[in-house]
Amino acid sequence: MVNAIKGLFISCDIPMAQFIVNLNNSMPPSEKFIVHMLDSTHIFVQPHVAEMIRSKIAEFRDQNSYEKPA
Numbered sequence: 001m002v003n004a005i006k007g008l009f010i011s012c013d014i015p016m017a018q019f020i021v022n023l024n025n026s027m028p029p030s031e032k033f034i035v036h037m038l039d040s041t042h043i044f045v046q047p048h049v050a051e052m053i054r055s056k057i058a059e060f061r062d063q064n065s066y067e068k069p070a
């Protein structure tokens with residue numbers, strides 16, 4: 001018998017994949033969202049975390065952006 005799971009397929013570079021994995025590892029066990037790591041650049045996650053991942057990536061990007069001094 002085949003089991004199907006609804007989810008979100010994420011394709012990204014290795015550093016972003018590591019960011020997502022670390023985000024998942026920082027969650028309590030009941031809130032972990034990675035269903036399967038397909039390889040180092042492809043992740044299958046639960047569909048309800050899409051917006052949370054986007055907002056965490058945006059926060060990270062804002063914290064690590066360089067602005068040229070005036």
